[in-house]
Amino acid sequence: MEEVQHHIRCKKGDVARYVLLPGDPARVKIISEFFDESWKVAENREYITYTGKVDGIPISVTSTGIGCPAATIAAEELINVGAEVLIRVGTSGGIDPSIRGGEIVVAQAAIRSDGATREYITIEYPAVADIDVTNALVLGAKRAGINPKVGIVWTHDAFYRGTWRGWMPDADEVYKPWLKGGVLCVENECSGLFVVSRIRRVKAGAVLAVAGNNLSPERREDEELLKETIIKAIKTAINAVKILEKERDILP
Numbered sequence: 001m002e003e004v005q006h007h008i009r010c011k012k013g014d015v016a017r018y019v020l021l022p023g024d025p026a027r028v029k030i031i032s033e034f035f036d037e038s039w040k041v042a043e044n045r046e047y048i049t050y051t052g053k054v055d056g057i058p059i060s061v062t063s064t065g066i067g068c069p070a071a072t073i074a075a076e077e078l079i080n081v082g083a084e085v086l087i088r089v090g091t092s093g094g095i096d097p098s099i100r101g102g103e104i105v106v107a108q109a110a111i112r113s114d115g116a117t118r119e120y121i122t123i124e125y126p127a128v129a130d131i132d133v134t135n136a137l138v139l140g141a142k143r144a145g146i147n148p149k150v151g152i153v154w155t156h157d158a159f160y161r162g163t164w165r166g167w168m169p170d171a172d173e174v175y176k177p178w179l180k181g182g183v184l185c186v187e188n189e190c191s192g193l194f195v196v197s198r199i200r201r202v203k204a205g206a207v208l209a210v211a212g213n214n215l216s217p218e219r220r221e222d223e224e225l226l227k228e229t230i231i232k233a234i235k236t237a238i239n240a241v242k243i244l245e246k247e248r249d250i251l252p
Helices: 026-030 068-080 131-143 169-179 189-198 225-247
Strands: 018-021 037-044 047-054 058-060 085-094 105-115 149-156 185-187 204-213
Touching: 018 068, 018 225, 026 047, 026 058, 026 225, 037 085, 047 225, 058 068, 068 085, 068 189, 085 189, 085 225, 105 131, 105 189, 105 225, 131 225, 149 189, 169 225, 185 204, 189 204, 189 225, 204 225
Parallel strands: 018 058, 018 085, 085 204, 105 149, 149 185
Antiparallel strands: 037 047, 047 058, 085 185, 105 204
8 A cells, every 4th residue: 555645645646747736725626626627635734635637637736734844744745646746826925016916926936034945955055946837837827818927936934024014013124125136025835845846856836826015005905806816826827737748748
């Protein structure tokens, strides 16, 4: 009997080569409904997994929970049972003034302000998405009629110290270095996914739905707009899987 992974409770054969990774467990079922067919594989803690097919291509979706410690566990265990392409389908808050709620961001790289990846490798090591996955996400977005923003995102651990401006009286100071560097948005899992995927020699990328701009006076989220934007991110990721599978024989 194949070994069942401790946290995600999956074994080899349960998950596809391509796995979409939302943070929110509730989003797994939503994403699976965009597959042509799907079935629930496992559920444990924050990790829910469905597997199915799109255009005949095997595909899975697993929730990672919040933050890099949980996301790196999901990535490690999914890779153990056969995942080769991991695509985060998440949410984020805008930092750069050009970013507004309702937009889609494709992450080329992530600032490593999380704690988990420091236990993997020295901080000088960059958290960079796979170029083939990134290019497929950009093209996938365009095929869905979306013009994505592409660039660097900030991954960190403290939601109320960056992801959500909330009560922070010094919010401008918190964001100042990232504004200088042209960082597009803030989120909580990309750097963990990018670092683990490189170390484990698989491909990873990320597409993020922007809930709003953290430095905008009208920061409060529009729930309906966010739902619509998440759907855009899902369609982008599924299109990317189709593109990657079509090009599979010629990609390194």
